[in-house]
Amino acid sequence: MILRVLLFVWIAAALVAGFLWAPTVEDLGETTRVLYFHIPSAWIAVLALAWSMLHSLLYLRTRRLEHDDQAAAAAELGILFCVGATVSGSLWARAQWGSYWNWDPRETSIFFVLLIYGAYLALRSAVEGDERRARLAAIYSAIAFVAVPFLMFVVPRIYATLHPSPILPQAGEKTGMDPRIRWSFLAMLVGFTGLFFWMMSLRVRVTRAERRRLETREAGA
Amino acid sequence: MPPNGSSSAAAVWAILRKECRSEWRTRYGLNAALLFAVATLTGVSFAVGRLPDRTDLLSALLWVVLLFASLASLAHAFVKEVEGHTMTLLRLVASPTAIALGKLLFNLIFLGVLELVTVPLFLILMGGPPPRWGAFLLVLGLGSLALAATTTLVGAVVSQTRGRGALFAAVSLPLLMVVLAAGVSGLRAQWDGNPIGADVRLLAAYAAAVLGASVLLYDHLWED
Numbered sequence: 342m343i344l345r346v347l348l349f350v351w352i353a354a355a356l357v358a359g360f361l362w363a364p365t366v367e368d369l370g371e372t373t374r375v376l377y378f379h380i381p382s383a384w385i386a387v388l389a390l391a392w393s394m395l396h397s398l399l400y401l402r403t404r405r406l407e408h409d410d411q412a413a414a415a416a417e418l419g420i421l422f423c424v425g426a427t428v429s430g431s432l433w434a435r436a437q438w439g440s441y442w443n444w445d446p447r448e449t450s451i452f453f454v455l456l457i458y459g460a461y462l463a464l465r466s467a468v469e470g471d472e473r474r475a476r477l478a479a480i481y482s483a484i485a486f487v488a489v490p491f492l493m494f495v496v497p498r499i500y501a502t503l504h505p506s507p508i509l510p511q512a513g514e515k516t517g518m519d520p521r522i523r524w525s526f527l528a529m530l531v532g533f534t535g536l537f538f539w540m541m542s543l544r545v546r547v548t549r550a551e552r553r554r555l556e557t558r559e560a561g562a
Numbered sequence: 563m564p565p566n567g568s569s570s571a572a573a574v575w576a577i578l579r580k581e582c583r584s585e586w587r588t589r590y591g592l593n594a595a596l597l598f599a600v601a602t603l604t605g606v607s608f609a610v611g612r613l614p615d616r617t618d619l620l621s622a623l624l625w626v627v628l629l630f631a632s633l634a635s636l637a638h639a640f641v642k643e644v645e646g647h648t649m650t651l652l653r654l655v656a657s658p659t660a661i662a663l664g665k666l667l668f669n670l671i672f673l674g675v676l677e678l679v680t681v682p683l684f685l686i687l688m689g690g691p692p693p694r695w696g697a698f699l700l701v702l703g704l705g706s707l708a709l710a711a712t713t714t715l716v717g718a719v720v721s722q723t724r725g726r727g728a729l730f731a732a733v734s735l736p737l738l739m740v741v742l743a744a745g746v747s748g749l750r751a752q753w754d755g756n757p758i759g760a761d762v763r764l765l766a767a768y769a770a771a772v773l774g775a776s777v778l779l780y781d782h783l784w785e786d
Contacts, residue, residue: 480783
């Protein structure tokens with residue numbers, strides 16, 4: 342309970358800091374502020390995919406349905422954040438580049454991630470039986486896990502990017518980013534990560550409660 | 563054969579022969595796939611006409627035709643077992659890995675036959691410039707290997723779900739994006755006289771990665 346309140350206060354404070362305390366970047370103007378939503382969402386979309394794939398592999402190894410619950414919950418939330426990142430990025434692209442969609446490498450990669458999430462969830466919805474669903478979804482997830490690094494590698498070879506550089510400086514690179522922007526952004530990143538894990542724990546609990554209810558009903562019938 | 567089955571080469575060979583024989587008896591899968599490929603090809607040809615100097619479009623359209631035809635047909639190897647209620651029997655006599663490998667080889671041959679008809683027809687109808695055959699066949703071959711490896715695994719998964727056919731294309735597509743991207747770029751490069759090394763390496767690495775992962779995953783395909 343306390344953690345949940347803390348999380349909301351944290352995100353609210355980071356938002357206020359992002360809008361009132363942090364300045365805007367010269368070339369980007371007010372559109373700078375999209376970074377407080379857009380990048381954390383994209384980060385969660387990738388984190389959720391990795392989390393889901395990790396638990397799929399763990400399921401194949403241990404055959405414990407808890408891992409499948411984690412994988413499914415992460416994928417469901419991942420697609421939510423992925424849509425968030427795509428839409429916020431697209432709106433920003435319209436404001437800054439003049440069109441909603443350009444098949445920029447970042448746009449292409451996030452689109453692939455979205456496709457994989459969609460396919461994974463479509464597959465899950467078409468399988469009957471908890472264990473079979475868990476097994477087949479985990480197999481798909483494992484093979485998608487193999488495909489994703491290739492996508493990340495192949496896409497930039499095909500299209501040139503206009504996307505701003507990664508926000509966190511590479512080793513040895515100096516960024517001109519205002520520390521107030523960086524702190525607000527990092528706070529939002531932490532806030533979003535907390536939000537994701539909190540929402541996921543809720544989703545996993547709901548799945549378990551549903552399963553228990555079904556089991557009691559079947560036992561009673 | 564022992565009830566646990568064996569993943570030996572003999573079992574794989576037996577599955578492959580069985581697949582070829584049962585396909586040859588009806589030729590239903592191949593006929594459907596060929597008609598589908600020719601229909602797509604005709605549609606494309608009507609829409610854009612002959613494109614002798616647009617190598618970018620030619621390479622993309624050729625892969626689109628091949629992708630459509632394979633997505634319409636490559637799940638067939640597993641779906642027909644489920645629909646004919648023969649999967650259980652098959653699993654009694656061979657290990658999951660042997661079954662999947664046999665079907666993978668069959669899908670490769672199937673794809674080869676499909677391409678043998680579709681590709682020359684495509685080149686003739688679309689009026690493409692003469693390809694550099696070595697490079698052309700290398701890109702096509704590696705792309706087909708990656709395509710068959712991916713669709714065989716996905717086909718086996720999808721055959722155990724509701725709405726098999728419709729799901730197959732949707733679920734395969736995200737995994738085939740790499741093949742499509744590298745295949746298109748490789749075909750275009752060979753037509754334009756550019757080096758194809760990077761695309762060939764990418765296709766080969768992807769095919770190897772998917773094949774390797776598949777061999778590890780085949781054992782989990784059927785358990786209930």
